[in-house]
Amino acid sequence: MLVLISLFCCWLVFREFRKEKAFTNFDRGYIVVLVMLAMLFAWSPIRYWRxxxxxxxxxxxxxNRSDVEVHCNTPVDAIFDNAATVAGHATxxxxxxxxxYPLCAQLMDYLDDPHNVTKREKYSVIVYVHEVMHIRGERNEQRTECQAIQRLFRVGMLLGLPAxxxxxxxxxxxxxxxQKHPYFSTACAPGASMDERLPDSTWVGMD
Ligand SMILES: [Zn+2]
Known part of the structure; x- marks a missing residue:
């Protein structure tokens, strides 16, 4: 939607340049405003796309697969998403x-300022890692969550958080x-059956 408004502004600018007449000061001001609006409306979609x-x-x-696609739902996408009640889902x-929505915004805020973060913003990382564990091929929710926890530290760093x-x-x-999560399992603990003994696991060196 925002992209369409931005493109519409670009088209209005283009239309001005097609008119075969000298620009008045008013025309120049009008074009500058249109260019600024086009950039303003394009900013958010470009930020999300990146x-x-x-x-x-x-x-x-x-x-370790090449066909991955991560999509951040907009509020409009959320209306048409059958699984809109969950924070994320993977196929x-x-x-x-x-x-x-608004998990990507929360994750961006967390990465922008990791020292000043809300509980919801922190939670966005585990949701992302959990969904990535699903596309590795895991369907069992408890195992998926446990794999995500063990990689939470490493992926946090790969996302750009200070170690x-x-x-x-x-x-x-x-x-x-x-410990209170629906996917909690006592088997997900250091030395328990879901421990993958990763060298950089979240719980290496934990008290
Ligand atoms: Zn899941």
Whole structure:
């Protein structure tokens, strides 16, 4: 929608240049305003498009498959999304991950300013990693969540979080909200049956 408004502004500018007459000061002001509006309306879609590409490339690298696509739902997408009540969903067969509105905005805010973050913003990372674990081929929700927890520290760093924040927030999630999460399992703990013993696991070095 915003892209269409931006393109409409570009078309109005183009129309001015096609008129075969000298520009008055008013015309110049009008064109400057139109160009500014076009840039303003294009800014948000371009920002999301770049962020989706970033999340897609990272997910592709983690899941080791090339057909991954991460999509950030807009409020309009959410209306037509049958699974709009969940924070994210993934389709193993196609490699498509959908992050529900406003999860991408929360994740961007977290990465922009990791020192000043709300609980919802922090939670956005585990949702992303959880969906990436699904497209690796895991369907069982408890195992998916546990694989995500063990990689939460590493993926946090790959997303650009400072190492100490990625570590601290990953451990806080494991010891805190995860213990009350519907996908909680006692088998998801250091030395328990879901422990993959990754060298850079979230819980390596944890008290
Ligand atoms: Zn899931």
């Amino acid at each position: 962020f989706e590409s970033f999340l897609t490339n990272l997910a592709s690298q983690i899941a 193993i067969e196609t490699g498509r991950i959908v992050l529900q 100490h924040i990625a570590k601290q927030d990953a451990i806080t999630y494991f010891k805190g909200d995860f």
